[in-house]
Amino acid sequence: MDDKIEQEYRNYREYADRYIPFGLRPNIHDPVFGAERGLLVGSFVDRSEPLWNLARRNLAARAVTSLIEETLGGWRDQAYGKDPDEGSVVQAMIGAEILLPCKLKSRYVEDAFRFDVTATPEIILDQLGKLHQRYRSAPAHGDLHGENVRVRNDHAIVIDLASVVRSAPLTADLASLETWLAFQMPPECNPWVYEDAIWVAEIDRLCAPTSFLHPPGPCDPTSKFCWMSSVVRQLRRMGIAVQSCSTEYQAAVAVQLLRRCQWDDGPAADRFRRTKGIRRRGPIGERAGEEEDMSIVPRRVNLRGFAEYRDEGEKMLTAPGDVVVIRRGALRSVLMRCPDGCDETLVVNLDSRAGKSWRLDMRTGKPTLYPSVWRDGGCGSHFIIWRGQLLWCDRFEEGNLEPNFELLALGRRVLKSLRRRELRSAEEIAAELDEITWEVSRAGQMLVQRKLAICGSGKQRDWFALA
Ligand SMILES: [Zn+2]
Structure with a gap:
């Protein structure tokens, strides 16, 4: 009392x-x-x-x-x-x-x-x-x-x-x-x-x-x-x-x-x-x-399959949100018909030897790309692909729906990998735990809200340390 x-x-x-x-x-x-x-x-x-x-x-x-x-x-x-x-x-x-x-x-x-x-x-x-x-x-x-x-x-x-x-x-x-x-x-x-x-x-x-x-x-x-x-x-x-x-x-x-x-x-x-x-x-x-x-833009991607070369893959794309993975020995790129309906084909590079590259994760057969895909020119589409779901950034955000994953269980594992007074990026922790970076980031944010962890600011918003 x-x-x-x-x-x-x-x-x-x-x-x-x-x-x-x-x-x-x-x-x-x-x-x-x-x-x-x-x-x-x-x-x-x-x-x-x-x-x-x-x-x-x-x-x-x-x-x-x-x-x-x-x-x-x-x-x-x-x-x-x-x-x-x-x-x-x-x-x-x-x-x-x-x-x-x-x-x-x-x-x-x-x-x-x-x-x-x-x-x-x-x-x-x-x-x-x-x-x-x-x-x-x-x-x-x-x-x-x-x-x-x-x-x-x-x-x-x-x-x-x-x-x-x-x-x-x-x-x-x-x-x-x-x-x-x-x-x-x-x-x-x-x-x-x-x-x-x-x-x-x-x-x-x-x-x-x-x-x-x-x-x-x-x-x-x-x-x-x-x-x-x-x-x-x-x-x-x-x-x-x-x-x-x-x-x-x-x-x-x-x-x-x-x-x-x-x-x-x-x-x-x-x-x-x-x-x-x-x-x-x-x-x-x-x-x-x-x-x-109720929304007209796609909220998930449609994986049409794999191809060896770009022109072969491009023929497999028909609707906005369609995706083909180009694999020739190693993963090369992801082709995507722009989901906002502008009819452009986006090429997302997966090969680190060929400049800026994204990471493709295919667990449970659904594609996840990290980081987000952002078209600088043209229509300016900006979105996240996460377990096959498409989450929009900057526009159409209201209907975004994140995929299901075990947030609480992941939170416990992320907590164990955090250090005191040393921020670690969600990306680094995800690689260590073999988890999806978007999910490690959500788990980190949950830990911050529960005051078990702290996070950085600005570009280090997705960096976490023990509280
Ligand atoms: Zn577009």
């Missing part, structure tokens, strides 16, 4: 004092070490009530607006002072320690399995972790829920600053509050009634994949969960409005739903609701994957 109070006090000095308006945050002069956390709150929440109570009376709308725009506005405004970050929203939230994947309780996975959900949290996180996304970052509360937001005269007051994080996707707090209000067991519901059909139907409607593109419509006003629907829809509209790419808010909600499975306390119905949360996550990963099909 002492540690938590100390943390809260530090966070208070660093974040609340400067950014949260006076009267909408605890006003602390000295931390009361050794005391119950409630003491930090003091008397300033007099005549206030939890947001949770207002939400259940369907009266939370003005308080939610006040919370996001006024109380937390000073943090959230910082997101717009810089360019959006690029990468996976899920990885950013794990990096901020909003989700601790090692703490997920296996019982929910087993329960979900009985409902024919075969995607484990690891698979879901892995899929979502590969998305190339864009998001704005700002300090976040980190654990926003219906009981640590108090409301007085429609003004929202946050009373718990122990989990504040320096930087998280702008959608993280909205998703936290939305999922808590949707999935938390209200005290008036019978905690031993396992499954509530009305709640399940409303959750299915609110969590349908299309509800993350356009906010879901209103719920039947006589439904007993109309209040839940109203507050979720309000937060959903805010989430969709601030996201920086079409999958950001959905991914943030997926993380927050998994996060609820870090605890297994509570009665049967509560645990059922958490399992339901996992079940709702299946479609998110799938939909994120489907998006690539």
Whole structure:
């Protein structure tokens, strides 16, 4: 408890004092070490009530607006002072320690399995972790829920600053509050009634994949969960409005739903609701994957075969993204019909004796080229070929989908090969471990996010050392 109070006090000095308006945050002069956390709150929440109570009376709308725009506005405004970050929203939230994947309780996975959900949290996180996304970052509360937001005269007051994080996707707090209000067991519901059909139907409607593109419509006003629907829809509209790419808010909600499975306390119905949360996550990963099909440019290469000479190989290329490997004794080059449809043939040299060369890896029969292929002139196509997948750089990036590989297992091996105070390139480590450089690079970035490793900057971004 002492540690938590100390943390809260530090966070208070660093974040609340400067950014949260006076009267909408605890006003602390000295931390009361050794005391119950409630003491930090003091008397300033007099005549206030939890947001949770207002939400259940369907009266939370003005308080939610006040919370996001006024109380937390000073943090959230910082997101717009810089360019959006690029990468996976899920990885950013794990990096901020909003989700601790090692703490997920296996019982929910087993329960979900009985409902024919075969995607484990690891698979879901892995899929979502590969998305190339864009998001704005700002300090976040980190654990926003219906009981640590108090409301007085429609003004929202946050009373718990122990989990504040320096930087998280702008959608993280909205998703936290939305999922808590949707999935938390209200005290008036019978905690031993396992499954509530009305709640399940409303959750299915609110969590349908299309509800993350356009906010879901209103719920039947006589439904007993109309209040839940109203507050979720309000937060959903805010989430969709601030996201920086079409999958950001959905991914943030997926993380927050998994996060609820870090605890297994509570009665049967509560645990059922958490399992339901996992079940709702299946479609998110799938939909994120489907998006690539909607795009017109190829997202994978088509290996047409091998040839000895270039003119022979060139005849085998018919469609954008077609690839032929020229092999004459040794590997010579890769011919490729430019994937952007400009009809040019690209020649990627594999022979180190003939100037700048690329490395071709053919494990599991799928081509990987390292480094990226960049046409300097002409159409300027720039892309990565990785296990047969084609990942675009600079344009068409939104539909990029990275191939499947064992990120966590590779991370452990990469960690062992790192040295202290000596940066090693992903390329060098990949050669040593006989792995694909793109994957060693991803594993290194994961280690950096988990603070187990550090990386260089600029041209040495893919160079890693022990933290
Ligand atoms: Zn081209």
